[in-house]
Amino acid sequence: MSATVEHVLELMSGFGAVTTRKMFGAVALYHAGLIFGMVDDDVLYLKGDDALKPEFEKEKLDQFSYESKSGGRTAMSYWRAPERCLDDSIEMKLWCRKSYEAALRSQKPAKKSITKTKPKK
Secondary structure, three states: OHHHHHHHHHHHOOOOOEEEEEEOOEEEEEEEEEEEEEEOOEEEEEEEHHHHOHHHHHHOOEEEEEEOOOOOOEEEEEEEHHHHHHHHHHHHHHHHHHHHHHHHOOOOOOOOOOOOOOOOO
16 A cells, blocks of 8 residues: 555544555545545545536536547546645545545445245145
């Protein structure tokens, strides 16, 4: 685990239990089973949605994107975390909570399984 990820996890301890998993060269950050952030190239990105996007934009924070196979850029729903989060555990907790709430809002509803029953004889 990189020093950056260890530092981020230490600052997030006030938010609650955060687990990690490698994901396409980055490290995904999970809370209560939901991904709400990631660290890529030693940069912390936090989950956003339409409700949280204005706060990221107000802070002039970059949206995470990657180069697709076709050569274009693909943007994801993650934005660079404010720098002050990396120095202040209270700010980190606040932004983690906002990003986790965005992750909750963006969850797709579970598909209902259809059970077929045999006709009665």
